[in-house]
Structures are given as C-alpha cells and as structure tokens.
Amino acid sequence: MDRSGGRARHSGDLIASLSGRNPARNLHSDVLWELGLAIVSGQYAEGEILPPDSDLLDRFGVSRTVLREALKTLAAKGLIEARARIGTRVLPRNRWNLFDADVLAWFFELGPEVGFLRSLAEVRIGIEIEAAALAAERSVPELSAALIACVELMAIAETPADFARHDLEFHRLVAEASGNPFMASISALVEMALTAAFTISSPVNDPVALGVTVSVHRRIAEAIRDGDSHAARLAMRDAISQGFDRAAGRMEKEG
Amino acid sequence: MDRSGGRARHSGDLIASLSGRNPARNLHSDVLWELGLAIVSGQYAEGEILPPDSDLLDRFGVSRTVLREALKTLAAKGLIEARARIGTRVLPRNRWNLFDADVLAWFFELGPEVGFLRSLAEVRIGIEIEAAALAAERSVPELSAALIACVELMAIAETPADFARHDLEFHRLVAEASGNPFMASISALVEMALTAAFTISSPVNDPVALGVTVSVHRRIAEAIRDGDSHAARLAMRDAISQGFDRAAGRMEKEG
DNA sequence: TCGATGTTATTGTCATACTATTGCGGCTGT
DNA sequence: ACAGCCGCAATAGTATGACAATAACATCGA
Structure with a gap:
C-alpha cells in the first residue's frame, strides 16, 4: 500500500495548487510527507518509538542529512520528540500543532x-x-x-x-x-x-x-x-x- | 565563538519550566532561538534574504548540519523559505504560524x-x-x-x-x-x-x-x-x- | 533587440566519522 | 541479599568535506 509506484506524489498538491502555493519538490519533502502521514494515520501510534535512524535510512534510501531534517521538521510541528538512547517518540495528540498547514493536510489526505x-x-x-x-x-x-x-x-x-x-x-x-x-x-x-x-x-x-x-x-x-x-x-x-x-x-x- | 559570557541561555526557560516541559539544550536549539528572535524582532525584515549558510556558519561557529536543521525548523514554522541560488527568505508575517509555542515565545521574549x-x-x-x-x-x-x-x-x-x-x-x-x-x-x-x-x-x-x-x-x-x-x-x-x-x-x- | 547559453553563487544531498547522552545490566561493597 | 555505583552500548547529536541541482545573471550569437 505504499506510493512507491514510481514518482507518484502526495495529493497535497491539489490543495497547494488551489491556494497558489508552489511547494518545493525535494527528497526532504517526500520523507516528511510519508512519515507525517504514517504518524497522523496512527500507523505509528502515540507514545510509540519509531524505528531508529539507521532503519529509516534503509527504508527511504536517502542520506542521514535528509532524514534528520525531515525528523526535525516533524519535531517542529510537535509530532515527535527525539532523545538520545531512547529513540524518536510520537508525542500525544494534544501536543500536535493542528493549526499547521502540513499537519492538517495529512489529516485530509486520509479522507476527512x-x-x-x-x-x-x-x-x-x-x-x-x-x-x-x-x-x-x-x-x-x-x-x-x-x-x-x-x-x-x-x-x-x-x-x-x-x-x-x-x-x-x-x-x-x-x-x-x-x-x-x-x-x-x-x-x-x-x-x-x-x-x-x-x-x-x-x-x-x-x-x-x-x-x-x-x-x-x-x-x-x-x-x-x-x-x-x-x-x-x-x-x-x-x-x-x-x-x-x-x-x-x-x-x-x-x- | 559562542555568545558572550559562556552558557547563558535564552529566557524561554522560565516559561518552559512553568509549563513542565523539559526542552533539550543542544546547539540546534541555540541557533534556532537566536535566529527566531532575530526574525520575529524584525532584525531580518519580511521578504529580506538572510545571510548565506557560509556567513551564518561563521557567525554561530557550528557545523552546517546544526545550522541547516535550525533553518528547517524555522521553515517548518513558516518563518522562512529556502531556495537554491536565491537564498533563504523571511516569509511575510501572515505565513508565520502564530499558534506555534516557539514563535509565541519569541514574541514574548521581546517584551509583549x-x-x-x-x-x-x-x-x-x-x-x-x-x-x-x-x-x-x-x-x-x-x-x-x-x-x-x-x-x-x-x-x-x-x-x-x-x-x-x-x-x-x-x-x-x-x-x-x-x-x-x-x-x-x-x-x-x-x-x-x-x-x-x-x-x-x-x-x-x-x-x-x-x-x-x-x-x-x-x-x-x-x-x-x-x-x-x-x-x-x-x-x-x-x-x-x-x-x-x-x-x-x-x-x-x-x- | 532579443533569445539562447554558459557561469556561478547558493541551497540540496551524500558519505563517514566522531561525540554526547542515558537506560540497562553487571559489579562492588556492605 | 541488597543498595548503590559504574561502565557498556545503543541511540541521537555534531562535524567535515565533497558533489549535485537550481536559477539569477552575464555573455554571446543571430
């Protein structure tokens, strides 16, 4: 059920185009959306620890830089929190910033x-x-x-x-x-x-x-x-x- | 070199401690707060391009990794947008996510x-x-x-x-x-x-x-x-x- | 004059190594 | 037997240097 069938992009594009935005299409954004959707959809539940960096690296096939920047972005939106030796934990929903455009878009992507x-x-x-x-x-x-x-x-x-x-x-x-x-x-x-x-x-x-x-x-x-x-x-x-x-x-x- | 006087930290600590949070004290966060404050205070005006990575690197004395993660965090909060060859632009205020705890904290830091x-x-x-x-x-x-x-x-x-x-x-x-x-x-x-x-x-x-x-x-x-x-x-x-x-x-x- | 084209400054990505943090389990002393 | 200390190891954090992609700008050619 992945969107790996070629370069098919996340459908946030529809929304973006309506609003006149022109979001950059880079690797960072791909990883961000995939992880963001996985979290919002509950695939990674609240309080759960996501796979360590090394695993995610294999999964996405990107460099550590890209992965970490995506994680930092998720952290900035209140979805996750990383701590050494513990791992990267999905924060409880009440810490999520629901007023963030991306987070909202992820909710809608799942079918509101x-x-x-x-x-x-x-x-x-x-x-x-x-x-x-x-x-x-x-x-x-x-x-x-x-x-x-x-x-x-x-x-x-x-x-x-x-x-x-x-x-x-x-x-x-x-x-x-x-x-x-x-x-x-x-x-x-x-x-x-x-x-x-x-x-x-x-x-x-x-x-x-x-x-x-x-x-x-x-x-x-x-x-x-x-x-x-x-x-x-x-x-x-x-x-x-x-x-x-x-x-x-x-x-x-x-x- | 780091900010004068050793490890003096931003005063958002007071707020954080009251609310029971335990914010990580890392380099990334230092750079983030300094840039965030500079932007919110208008030191870098809306629409302005901030100095290129190389300059900021000298200024903060951190690695590119840290600087870029701080910039990604600011971008996630809607404060900036980076584009190759153009630079990193401060977005108009109506794009800022004012419902973000950090952004709000920066406003308060300046004396509300x-x-x-x-x-x-x-x-x-x-x-x-x-x-x-x-x-x-x-x-x-x-x-x-x-x-x-x-x-x-x-x-x-x-x-x-x-x-x-x-x-x-x-x-x-x-x-x-x-x-x-x-x-x-x-x-x-x-x-x-x-x-x-x-x-x-x-x-x-x-x-x-x-x-x-x-x-x-x-x-x-x-x-x-x-x-x-x-x-x-x-x-x-x-x-x-x-x-x-x-x-x-x-x-x-x-x- | 204008359009194609190369140049170059800037961010984007990669790879690898090393450092810091901290839970856990074992060790030690009582 | 137990408590507390202590070091191991797993994980994220930081550093460095190289190369790729992008796009404004200058340059060249028609």
Missing part, C-alpha cells in the same frame, strides 16, 4: 471524517465570528468594498474552483480587516475546510444552495460595512454552519 | 506590547468561548467535578506560580471537555498568555482581584456542569477579558 470536519467548523466558528465582529468595529471603507466585491464574484463564479477561490479570499479579507494577526494566521485552516467542502459538494451546481451561500456572505460583508458587529457575528456563524451542514449532509447521503 | 496581548486575548475569547459552550453541551460529570476542584485550588493558591498552574490546568480541562482536538491544541497559546499575565500581574497578592478571578472561573465551571452553554460563553468571555484588563492596566500604570 465527518467528526473531524465538525471540529474544524467549530474552531472556525469561534475564531471567525470574533474576526467578523472585530472587522465590523474597525471597519475600513476600502476593505468593506473589497468584501462586497468578493461576494459578487462568488455569485457569478462558474466553476467550483473559482467559487472556492473567492470564498477563501473573502474569509482572508475578513481576517485582515479584523486587524488581528492571529486571525490571518488561520488561513491554512480555512483553506482546508473550504477545499474539503468544495471537494465534497460545491454549491455552484445547485442554484438554491448557491443563492443561500452568497446571501449569507453578503450579510457578513454588509454588517462589517455598517459597523454592526452583532449582525456580523450571527451571519458568520450561519455561513460556516451552512457550509459544514451541506458537506456533512452530502457525506451522509453518499456514505 | 499591549497590542499584541490584546490580539491574543481576542483569539482566546473566540476559541475558548466556543470551547466552554461545547463543554457545557457535552458535559461529563467527571470533568465537571475536576473543573470545580480546580477552581478551589485556585482559591487557596499561595504563590503566583501555583495560581498560574491551576489556572492553566483549568483552561486545559475546558478544552478537553469540549471534545474538540483543536481546542486542546491551543494550550500553547493559553500557556503563553497566562504566563505573561502572571509575570505582569498576578491576582494572588490582591485579595479583591483574586476573589473576582476565582468567582468568574467558578461561574464557568458551574455553567458547564449545568449544561448551560449560554452562561458558559458569557463567563468565559468575562474571565479572559478580566485577565487582559488586569495585565494591561498594570502595564499602563508602570510605564
């Missing part, structure tokens, strides 16, 4: 479960509601206009990918308008959530769903423009809940 | 500005309000009891450090009770915020402040026990706001 998507929607609600409220309080005409424009682009989007792009841009703008650097830092989270939702079920092909989605986003934009933080809160909650409900409903129907 | 503390309080409000509400909805007697017990420990804490420990444990329990893994993952954030607040001004030595703080935490615990998500929301908001107000007020008074 509905419970995971729900958790994601819950944090998004918490953070983005507050972002919307702050954006309303600190409303700047320029950004408000950009938000409105973004909604119009969503309304006329012709492909699911276009729609997702403008949706993502909308949420990014709200974060920016909040003036809080932490809000902007969760764009990876939003990106994943939207990518998942868009993959599972895009509203583009369903006129009714499209209308609902656009209108709730318009409510957000207008509330921010008008400096109405209460309305912004409510609208943002609706927007995220609806997105999740649509995806979850679809998953249920199909699965 | 009141605006930064406010931003932190804002995200905490967003996330922890939702966590408290979820905890109320999914209330489990066992955890509710633990929360109540935690409050009692806060009430009788004799030193600021003890108080901070129980405070931290309280918020950790709420996150756990929410049943949402993302909520637990932000403990690093809470940790930093509380450590900062505790450093700036602990309520332990002020009976009135202590009473207020304890009572608001008790309100949270009771609301969760009673399954009252609305009350839990309100109380959690109060708790975080009060903590921030106290620290901010103290900062203002002093300077």
